[in-house]
Amino acid sequence: MKKYITLFHINWQNSLQYRFSLVIYIGGYSLYIGVLLYLWSAIYHEGQSVGNYTLQQLTTYYLLQLMINSIIFSYISWDVIDNIKNGLFSNFLTKPLDYYLYWFTINLSGKMLEALFVIIAAGGISFFVSDYIFFPEHLITLIYFIIAVGLGIVLAFEMDFCIGMITFWLTQVRTFKYMLQTLILFFAGAMLPLDLFPAYLAKIAEILPFRYLIFFPASIYLGKIDNPWLSFLLLIFWIIIFYVISRILLARGIKRYEAVGA
Amino acid sequence: MELFTKSSAVRTFYEGVNILKTIRRYTGLYKAFLFQNLKEDMIYRSNFITLVVMDIAFVSISVVLFKIIFGHVNSIAGWTFHQSVILIGTVGIVREMAYLTFRRGFLELGNHIRTGTFDTFMVRPILPNIHLAFRHISLSESLGECIMGVILVVYGFMHLNTWSLLSIPLYVLFLINSLMVYYGFSLLINSIVFWVIKSQELNTIVYFFMETSRYPGDIFRGVGKILFTFIIPIGIIATAPASILTGRMGWKFAAISIIVGVSFLSTGLYVWKKSIEHYSSASG
Numbered sequence: 001m002k003k004y005i006t007l008f009h010i011n012w013q014n015s016l017q018y019r020f021s022l023v024i025y026i027g028g029y030s031l032y033i034g035v036l037l038y039l040w041s042a043i044y045h046e047g048q049s050v051g052n053y054t055l056q057q058l059t060t061y062y063l064l065q066l067m068i069n070s071i072i073f074s075y076i077s078w079d080v081i082d083n084i085k086n087g088l089f090s091n092f093l094t095k096p097l098d099y100y101l102y103w104f105t106i107n108l109s110g111k112m113l114e115a116l117f118v119i120i121a122a123g124g125i126s127f128f129v130s131d132y133i134f135f136p137e138h139l140i141t142l143i144y145f146i147i148a149v150g151l152g153i154v155l156a157f158e159m160d161f162c163i164g165m166i167t168f169w170l171t172q173v174r175t176f177k178y179m180l181q182t183l184i185l186f187f188a189g190a191m192l193p194l195d196l197f198p199a200y201l202a203k204i205a206e207i208l209p210f211r212y213l214i215f216f217p218a219s220i221y222l223g224k225i226d227n228p229w230l231s232f233l234l235l236i237f238w239i240i241i242f243y244v245i246s247r248i249l250l251a252r253g254i255k256r257y258e259a260v261g262a
Numbered sequence: 263m264e265l266f267t268k269s270s271a272v273r274t275f276y277e278g279v280n281i282l283k284t285i286r287r288y289t290g291l292y293k294a295f296l297f298q299n300l301k302e303d304m305i306y307r308s309n310f311i312t313l314v315v316m317d318i319a320f321v322s323i324s325v326v327l328f329k330i331i332f333g334h335v336n337s338i339a340g341w342t343f344h345q346s347v348i349l350i351g352t353v354g355i356v357r358e359m360a361y362l363t364f365r366r367g368f369l370e371l372g373n374h375i376r377t378g379t380f381d382t383f384m385v386r387p388i389l390p391n392i393h394l395a396f397r398h399i400s401l402s403e404s405l406g407e408c409i410m411g412v413i414l415v416v417y418g419f420m421h422l423n424t425w426s427l428l429s430i431p432l433y434v435l436f437l438i439n440s441l442m443v444y445y446g447f448s449l450l451i452n453s454i455v456f457w458v459i460k461s462q463e464l465n466t467i468v469y470f471f472m473e474t475s476r477y478p479g480d481i482f483r484g485v486g487k488i489l490f491t492f493i494i495p496i497g498i499i500a501t502a503p504a505s506i507l508t509g510r511m512g513w514k515f516a517a518i519s520i521i522v523g524v525s526f527l528s529t530g531l532y533v534w535k536k537s538i539e540h541y542s543s544a545s546g
Contacts, residue, residue, distance in 0.1 A: 020458075020463070021463035021466075024463045024464065024466050024467060025463065025466055027467070028466045028467050028469065028470035029470065031467075031470050031471075031474060031494070032470050032473060032474050035474040035477055035481075035490075035496070036477075038477075038481045038482050038483075038486055039338065039477050039481050041481075042338060042339045042480070042481035042483075043331075043335050043338055043339075046335075046337070046339070048334075048335040048336065048337075049334075050331070050334035050335060051334060172312075175312045175313075175316055178316065179316055179319060182319070182320065182323060186323060191323075191327050192327060192330055192331070196330060196331075196334065197330060198330065198333055201330075
């Protein structure tokens with residue numbers, strides 16, 4: 001356990017070096033969210049509305065999206081892919097570190113740092129649109145929300161780790177990953193809340209596990225889910241499934257990696 | 263007096279010839295660079311196909327999103343679905359125009375500066391910004407989006423209630439104007455590279471700049487209207503050309519767009535020129 005805490009700490013400091021690019025990225029993404037807020041406010045001021053959302057709820061949804069997206073979504077697979085491709089992976093085989101836990105820790109510390117920055121950014125934006133920000137009435141809603149985000153971090157990491165593992169089989173994994181990432185974001189509700197989708201797409205989104213990454217925590221915050229316990233159970237079920245898949249892929253991948261002998 | 267007019271006429275004549283010569287020289291250079299880069303593209307043929315397919319997928323997602331929104335509303339700030347499709351398409355076309363001229367050069371700029379290869383650009387008998395642009399012309403990088411863009415614009419155009427043939431050349435004119443805005447903006451942002459070396463990430467800003475420009479500029483009000491017209495002109499890139507094509511362009515907006523285009527390009531070139539003086543070679 002101690003070595004992973006050290007790892008967490010080291011990576012935190014490494015990530016701090018890249019704070020400039022982090023700030024730029026969050027700035028750019030905030031610009032995107034800002035434009036979307038203008039879009040919705042234009043639509044609502046024309047007297048139109050979408051689904052059962054008020055302008056206040058939609059504004060809050062996109063600000064939550066900005067935060068959750070940064071906090072939950074894992075991007076470590078870029079590094080995992082590089083690692084396996086350029087043979088640095090061999091080093092890990094000799095170290096007393098578990099490859100899965102290693103990346104889990106790296107991801108967690110990176111995400112915590114990003115969370116700090118993005119909460120400041122979201123706070124800044126909400127200052128300008130304070131009339132349109134929704135706050136939950138009960139403390140329990142906030143607690144549910146934090147649990148959902150916490151579980152979301154784990155699930156998103158596992159999915160990303162699996163994508164990284166594909167490198168053992170496919171060398172041109174980057175374009176594939178890029179497409180997969182966009183699909184995941186789409187079905188997670190990053191661009192639009194999933195209950196605004198037309199029925200057939202909403203059905204697909206309902207079955208897929210990606211909804212737990214953005215739509216689910218945001219809906220909890222907005223008070224649209226009163227009793228999230230069943231969803232929590234399903235979420236944990238998905239976490240276990242993806243954990244098993246990650247482990248199988250890793251074990252098979254290592255064998256394959258040795259077979260190539262890179 | 264007569265002598266003075268004559269000599270100035272002669273001078274203008276020679277200047278005119280010089281400009282023509284310069285234009286011819288740069289067109290020749292452009293062609294040479296284009297063919298060279300095309301050959302490079304052709305080496306990685308499978309990569310070429312993946313890029314195109316991926317682009318088409320990304321644009322399709324944008325269209326699906328607009329389609330879903332229009333499942334709930336009739337118009338966005340006065341734009342119907344078919345008109346909005348023209349907006350999405352226009353962003354794709356402007357992007358490809360940019361890749362065929364300057365865009366990828368800026369993506370490589372950070373590398374050139376960090377490794378010191380930017381020196382080469384300083385000593386050649388071409389303007390550094392033009393050399394940087396031409397060296398990295400890319401047909402394939404955004405080709406898929408362009409193909410989708412043209413299809414979307416044509417599709418949207420055919421579904422308009424009113425249209426005139428005159429709007430087509432004007433559309434092209436405003437596309438060029440948008441390219442000027444895009445180039446000016448990129449020059450301004452990338453000039454920062456000469457002051458802060460580690461800043462390839464700056465192009466993330468340019469990426470979001472283009473991503474957000476596919477929403478109609480009419481959605482902005484108040485401070486946002488000024489901000490997104492004059493300072494971060496995302497309300498012009500796609501909205502100005504698409505407004506012409508859909509017959510919603512007023513004189514005021516047309517004039518503002520052209521003014522923003524010209525001033526962004528000239529400010530961009532000026533700031534770039536000043537910043538390049540600040541370049542200190544990494545290899546020397």
